[in-house]
Amino acid sequence: MAEAPALLKAYVALSEIFDSTSLNATERQVVLLAVSYENNCEYCIAAHSVISGMQRVPDNVVQAIRVGHPIADRKLEALRRFAAAVAKTRGWPSDADAAAFLDAGYTSQQALEVVLGVGMKTLSNYANHLAETPLDQAFAAAAWSKAA
Known part of the structure; x- marks a missing residue:
């Protein structure tokens, strides 16, 4: 970037804005x-696996x-x-996907906050794809590739 x-400026700004949403650190x-999984971004999965650990996101969630398995927490x-x-x-998303999201206790506001997160992360995923960004040593232990 x-x-x-x-x-880079857009990504940093969107990251700061996404951090100010009503979603908590684990949810973000x-x-x-x-x-990143859907966009098959090896760099971002590794990076966010490490960042998740730093933010105390439960390892079983990550x-x-x-x-590509369901998270135990409904x-x-x-x-x-x-x-x-x-x-x-x-x-x-399908009506069923949206209904399941709302039925789980999330709000319409949070659905739009998810859209913000999707947009922000897609910028990074696509930039890493185009640049073929090599994995930083700090993220090497969390290297990832999508199973076929």
């Missing part, structure tokens, strides 16, 4: 990991997303599914 200062990392699983659906459908 350093080669495109406007992109679930969104970012779910989007590992479930990394391997509410976080609804969030993961909704964020993944928004990313996968380019903003057209």
Whole structure:
């Protein structure tokens, strides 16, 4: 992103705004990991796996997303599914996905906050794809690739 200062500036600004949403740190990392999984971003999955550990996101939550399994916590699983659906459908999640998200205790405001997270993380995912960003040593222990 350093080669495109406007992109870097946008990503940093969106990250700060996403951090100010009503979603807590664990929920924000679930969104970012779910989007990175859907976008098959090896760099971002590794980075957010490490960041999640620093933010005390339960390891079983991170590992479930990394391997494409449901999260045991029903509410976080609804969030993961909704964020993944928004990313996968380019903003057209099914009525069932939206209903499950709301039924789990999330709000319409939070659905839109998920959209913010999807947009922010998609910027990073796509930039890393185009740049073929090598994995930093700090994230090497959390290296990831999507199972076939």
